[in-house]
Amino acid sequence: xxxxxxxxxxxxxxxxxxxxxxxxxxxxxxxxxxxxxxxxxxxxxxxxxxxxxxxxxxxxxxxxxxxxxxxxxxxxxxxxxxxxxxxxxxxxxxxxxxxxxxxxxxxxxxxxxxxxxxxxxxxxxxxxxxxxxxxxxxxxxxxxxxxxxxxxxxxxxxxxxxxxxxxxxxxxxxxxxxxxxxxxxxxxxxxxxxxxxxxxxxxxxxxxxxxxxxxxxxxxxxxxxxxxxxxxxxxxxxxxxxxxxxxxxxxxxxxxxxxxxxxxxxxxxxxxxxxxxxxxxxxxxxxxxxxxxxxxxxxxxxxxxxxxxx
Numbered sequence: 001x002x003x004x005x006x007x008x009x010x011x012x013x014x015x016x017x018x019x020x021x022x023x024x025x026x027x028x029x030x031x032x033x034x035x036x037x038x039x040x041x042x043x044x045x046x047x048x049x050x051x052x053x054x055x056x057x058x059x060x061x062x063x064x065x066x067x068x069x070x071x072x073x074x075x076x077x078x079x080x081x082x083x084x085x086x087x088x089x090x091x092x093x094x095x096x097x098x099x100x101x102x103x104x105x106x107x108x109x110x111x112x113x114x115x116x117x118x119x120x121x122x123x124x125x126x127x128x129x130x131x132x133x134x135x136x137x138x139x140x141x142x143x144x145x146x147x148x149x150x151x152x153x154x155x156x157x158x159x160x161x162x163x164x165x166x167x168x169x170x171x172x173x174x175x176x177x178x179x180x181x182x183x184x185x186x187x188x189x190x191x192x193x194x195x196x197x198x199x200x201x202x203x204x205x206x207x208x209x210x211x212x213x214x215x216x217x218x219x220x221x222x223x224x225x226x227x228x229x230x231x232x233x234x235x236x237x238x239x240x241x242x243x244x245x246x247x248x249x250x251x252x253x254x255x256x257x258x259x260x261x262x263x264x265x266x267x268x269x270x271x272x273x274x275x276x277x278x279x280x281x282x283x284x285x286x287x288x289x290x291x292x293x294x295x296x297x298x299x300x301x302x303x304x305x306x307x308x309x310x
Contacts, residue, residue, distance in 0.1 A: 002026070005031065008021050044062050059100035060100065060130075061130065064088070065116075066130055067130065070140075073137045073141060078156040080194075081149055086100050087115045087140065088114060155191040164189070188200070203226070206293075211298075216256065222261075226282065226297060227292075228295075228302075229302060233249075233253070264281060264285060266281075
């Protein structure tokens, strides 16, 4: 790539308008040649990107804005709901929006692949031109997702090392209406999956407190503990991506049973879309085990580990 294109692109974070590139010394002929050679990407009319810019940032720029909400937290290694649309922040009066995968197509209200947030005027033009900051993205998630999904986003972002400073959390609070601010206090970065976070928050809403990642042995930490003897494991197809991981999990479940615990497993689709059945199952197990709603979870030695157990 010609230095007269590479330098200004790098200076603008990997994405720049034709006007800026021409001002910095590039010519239209250079841009056309680089685009045909594949050394730059023509994102939409008059906008170019470096080929190594993350694809979701390019898709958001093609729409006409900045990557935001759970799409932005996912770019940081955070969780987002399966099949989530692309969240893009644009200015309130922006109307020339394009489809994220086809700059020749206008974006319509019927395009469910994109959620347009008309809040780009609140973003920092220097640091959030291409993607919302972690604090902004978390606040957007709380505004546009269910509480339990938003808490799953916060858990994962904090686990990745973002939005952990009190100042960051205060920035999130200030962006939220009063009714949503308490959701921040539900976050727990010890959660190791979005399904686990969602299960924890939905159980708490039903009056069932849980302990996150209780340490039963040096090598066994299940997802959630209810009372003193009911364990809940949240599973996904991705987690069981091979027969070896599936078999390893079965052995782990067997060890928990040997220790004296009752174990329930719930997959993501049930937690998200069949919650009444999940809750009924948990409540039935609690009744069988003599656990009452509101019981504070606690660890205790139920049964000594079997001799020779791995």
